[in-house]
Structure formats: structure tokens, C-alpha cells
Amino acid sequence: xxxxxxxxxxxxxxxxxxxxxxxxxxxxETTKKIRRWLEEEHIEILNVPQLETGVIxxxxxxxxxxxxxxxxxxxxxxxxxxxxxxxASKIEGAMHACGxxxxxxxxxxxxxxxxxxxDELKGTVRFIFQxxxxxxxxxxxxxxxxxxxxxSAIFGMHNKPDLPVGTIGIKEGPLMASVDRFEIVVxxxxxxxxxxxxxxxxxxxxxxxxxxxxxVVSRNISSLQNxxxxxxxxxxxxxxxxxxDQAEMEGTVRTFQKEARKAVPEHMKRxxxxxxxxxxxxxxxxxFPYLPSVQNDGTFLNAASxxxxxxxxxxVPAEQSPxxxxxxLYQEKIPGLFVWMGTNGTEEWHxxxxxxxxxxxxxxxxxxxxxxxxxxxxxx
Numbered sequence: 001x002x003x004x005x006x007x008x009x010x011x012x013x014x015x016x017x018x019x020x021x022x023x024x025x026x027x028x029e030t031t032k033k034i035r036r037w038l039e040e041e042h043i044e045i046l047n048v049p050q051l052e053t054g055v056i057x058x059x060x061x062x063x064x065x066x067x068x069x070x071x072x073x074x075x076x077x078x079x080x081x082x083x084x085x086x087x088a089s090k091i092e093g094a095m096h097a098c099g100x101x102x103x104x105x106x107x108x109x110x111x112x113x114x115x116x117x118x119d120e121l122k123g124t125v126r127f128i129f130q131x132x133x134x135x136x137x138x139x140x141x142x143x144x145x146x147x148x149x150x151x152s153a154i155f156g157m158h159n160k161p162d163l164p165v166g167t168i169g170i171k172e173g174p175l176m177a178s179v180d181r182f183e184i185v186v187x188x189x190x191x192x193x194x195x196x197x198x199x200x201x202x203x204x205x206x207x208x209x210x211x212x213x214x215x216v217v218s219r220n221i222s223s224l225q226n227x228x229x230x231x232x233x234x235x236x237x238x239x240x241x242x243x244x245d246q247a248e249m250e251g252t253v254r255t256f257q258k259e260a261r262k263a264v265p266e267h268m269k270r271x272x273x274x275x276x277x278x279x280x281x282x283x284x285x286x287x288f289p290y291l292p293s294v295q296n297d298g299t300f301l302n303a304a305s306x307x308x309x310x311x312x313x314x315x316v317p318a319e320q321s322p323x324x325x326x327x328x329l330y331q332e333k334i335p336g337l338f339v340w341m342g343t344n345g346t347e348e349w350h351x352x353x354x355x356x357x358x359x360x361x362x363x364x365x366x367x368x369x370x371x372x373x374x375x376x377x378x379x380x
Contacts, residue, residue, distance in 0.1 A: 003362070010109045010361040013037060015087040017101035021076030021094040024132035027053040030074050034104065034129050041112050046126075050145035054131040054138065059114050061121020066379045069126040069148065070368055071156040071327065072107035073100045073133035082352040097354045099159040102343065102361065104129060106157075109365030114372060123376040126151060136179070136291050139326035143333060152379060153300065154336040155371060156327045157364060161345025165360045168308050168367060169318030169340030172298035174256035176338070177226070179324030181288040182265065183250045184209065184272050188281040190245040202247040203236050205279040209249070210234065212271050220267040225260040228322055229253050229268070254322040256293050292328045297335035303378060304337055307371040313363060323349065341367070 013033075022030050034055045035045055046056040054074060058067075081088050081095040089095045096102075111127050128147060132138030142148070160169060186206045191199030210231055217227045229251065236247035253268075255261040269285040276283035308315045318340050327338050341364050343356035 014105035024075045055129040058126040066123040066152040069154040071128040072103040106364035110368040113369040139329040159343040160340035163342030167342035171318040176294035177254035178293040179291040183286040185284040199243045206247040216267040300337040
């Protein structure tokens with residue numbers, strides 16, 4: 001397939017997906033399209049009945065083993081598109097504002113390229129077109145379905161708008177943050193706003209907590225570690241002249257190291273309860289683990305750089321992102337590498353005017369094809 005024909009095909013796929021976004025676990029038409037495009041290339045699709053949406057496919061080379069996986073996410077976001085592109089979303093209130101259409105089309109391209117290079121593959125490449133990344137539920141479904149049971153390593157990417165096309169960000173260790181949620185309920189004693197001495201004001205206590213909880217990072221977490229505590233909702237009362245019985249707050253914590261992730265909630269609970277006690281109130285602290293951090297295995301750094309070098313692409317040290325990614329759940333099971341793929345975009349992820357340079361499609365497709373050949377050739 002000529003380069004220009006291949007480029008046009010990838011662009012058409014991406015634009016089709018972009019115009020018809022589907023939300024998490026609702027990717028039924030997207031699933032049909034992916035299956036059709038793979039079947040047109042005579043690429044084997046595995047029967048995984050536990051997955052109602054998403055596609056698992058594979059290409060066998062010289063042998064069945066080892067098996068490595070390449071993952072793309074396929075779901076869209078609940079965002080009204082504002083790009084004015086001719087292929088803008090036709091679905092009201094839904095948009096591929098995180099580039100999952102780009103990821104999907106690129107990895108279909110990788111499958112097409114590897115299908116023509118079967119003889120070079122010293123093993124099997126499994127393709128995971130995963131649903132529901134945006135709600136951090138799809139990877140769990142894939143794992144529960146046993147898709148990783150015989151897989152030795154997994155690879156994936158996220159588009160990076162601030163990197164130029166042809167540039168790939170690579171690093172060992174933590175790349176994206178763990179994502180956790182917390183709630184604090186401050187229980188006081190309501191009363192007349194003009195007679196606060198007869199009440200226990202939960203708002204006053206909650207206000208002190210907003211500041212006090214920041215000391216968890218500045219005074220309890222090592223300066224060599226990373227953590228962010230953000231309070232995103234503070235709610236109390238329903239009248240201008242009444243002190244309420246309780247106040248509620250919630251927010252998120254982002255960390256990159258397991259030690260920090262373990263330590264933060266312990267310190268937060270102590271601070272919240274201590275401040276509440278100082279006001280004669282009580283604090284109920286609740287912690288909701290969501291996602292671990294993306295942790296890249298250094299074993300694959302040389303292969304990742306070599307793949308780029310062979311193709312004439314540039315590699316740069318990947319900057320960490322406090323965003324979350326359920327690719328991290330795969331890496332808790334097997335070694336994996338997640339890279340940034342430069343797309344020269346105009347806006348950051350999740351922006352209603354998010355766009356990218358479609359020349360990056362061919363870059364990503366060829367990169368992961370080359371990487372698969374190199375990795376399978378190196379696994380003993």
C-alpha cells in the first residue's frame with residue numbers, strides 16, 4: 001500500500017470515528033467499524049464474550065509465543081464540540097476531545113502494517129481496542145476477561161498536543177499520576193447565625209481544613225515525591241441566617257509514588273479530624289481509590305528509542321502528567337511502556353476545541369509496528 005493511500009485511509013478512519021463519538025460502554029457502532037476495518041485486512045478477531053464493546057485482535061508471526069499487546073482506547077467524552085471542523089461530532093454533547101479516535105485509527109494502522117510483516121514477527125501481537133477509558137472501567141473489564149493472561153508485555157500511547165509530529169516522549173518510571181477521590185463531612189451543631197456561640201459552626205471548621213490540608217503535601221510528603229491535594233467542592237447550608245449542622249467537601253489527590261499514595265490519606269484524615277476537634281466538631285473522612293499511576297518498565301526503553309531511530313523520528317524525555325490513565329491497571333499485571341505521541345495540537349486534552357495534526361497518524365502506526373518487531377525479537 002502506497003504511503004499516500006495508507007495516509008488517506010487512516011485519516012478517513014479517524015474522521016469517521018471523530019464524527020460519530022460514543023461514550024464509555026456505549027461504543028457499539030465504533031466496535032462494528034473497528035471489526036470491519038480489521039476484517040477487511042483478514043486480521044483475526046478473538047471472541048471475547050465478556051466484552052460487549054471493544055475489540056481484541058491478533059496477528060501471529062513465526063510462533064504463537066511470546067505474546068505482546070498494543071492498546072488503544074475508543075471512547076469519547078461528554079463535551080459539546082467547538083472546532084467547526086467539517087468532520088466535527090454529529091452527536092450532540094459528545095466529542096472525541098481526548099484523541100481516542102486518533103489512538104484507534106493509528107493502532108488499526110499498526111495492525112495493517114504488521115499484517116504485511118508477519119514473517120518478521122517472532123511471536124504474536126495482540127491488539128486491544130479498549131472501551132471506557134474515560135471512566136477508568138474498561139481496562140478492568142479487559143483484565144477480568146482474561147485478555148492479558150498469556151501476554152508478556154503491553155504498550156500504549158497518548159497523543160501529546162504540545163509535542164511536534166514525529167516526536168515521541170519516553171521515560172522510565174512514573175509518567176501519569178494515580179487518581180483518588182476523597183470526601184469529608186464536617187458535623188457541627190446548627191443554630192442562629194446571630195448567636196454563633198450557641199452553635200458549632202461546621203463552615204468555620206471546613207474553611208480551616210481547606211488551608212490545613214495543603215500542609216499534608218508541604219509538611220508530610222518528601223520533597224523528592226509528588227502529590228497534589230485539590231478540594232473541588234465545598235457545600236453547606238441553605239439559608240443566609242442559619243448556621244447549618246454540617247458541611248461537605250470533596251476533591252482529588254494525585255500522586256506518582258506508591259509511598260506517597262499510601263501516606264496522603266493517613267495524613268489527611270489526621271488533619272481533618274484535628275481541625276474539627278479544635279472547633280468542637282467531628283470530621284468523617286472517606287477515601288475512594290480510583291487509579292494507580294502509570295509506571296513504565298525500563299526494560300523497554302532501548303527498544304522504544306531504537307524503533308524511533310530506525311524510522312527517523314525524534315525521542316525526548318517524557319514530562320510527567322498529573323492526569324490519570326487506566327493503562328496503569330495493565331502495568332500492575334504485566335510490564336508495560338506508555339509513550340507520548342506528538343500531535344502538534346492547539347488545545348489540551350478535554351477542551352471543546354481540541355484538534356491534532358493528522359500527519360501523526362502514520363507516525364504512530366509505523367512506530368508501534370517497528371516497536372513490536374523489535375520487542376518480539378528481544379524477548380528470550
